[in-house]
Amino acid sequence: MSLYNYYKEQAKAPAINENNPLDCLIENEYNQIQNNIFTTAGVNQNPVSLSEIVKFIKRWKNKRSSRYDQVFNHMIKLLPRA
Numbered sequence: 001m002s003l004y005n006y007y008k009e010q011a012k013a014p015a016i017n018e019n020n021p022l023d024c025l026i027e028n029e030y031n032q033i034q035n036n037i038f039t040t041a042g043v044n045q046n047p048v049s050l051s052e053i054v055k056f057i058k059r060w061k062n063k064r065s066s067r068y069d070q071v072f073n074h075m076i077k078l079l080p081r082a
Contacts, residue, residue, distance in 0.1 A: 054081065 017023045063073045 060073045
């Protein structure tokens with residue numbers, strides 16, 4: 001099994017058994033949380049466009065020291081545009 005297939009399998013959403021009350025409860029709670037995230041305090045959250053992300057990244061300083069994630073700002077700025 002390749003690493004790609006392994007992680008693809010790991011990222012799959014679990015199957016929901018509609019006959020299992022616990023699965024139904026978890027699914028309902030998940031949907032409530034998801035709805036609350038997008039409607040918190042009446043704030044309308046619009047999707048972010050690619051151009052907004054690019055503008056935001058361009059404003060970063062060219063720091064060559066990494067943070068806890070071990071990713072440098074400079075590395076991100078050098079990535080090709082999608």
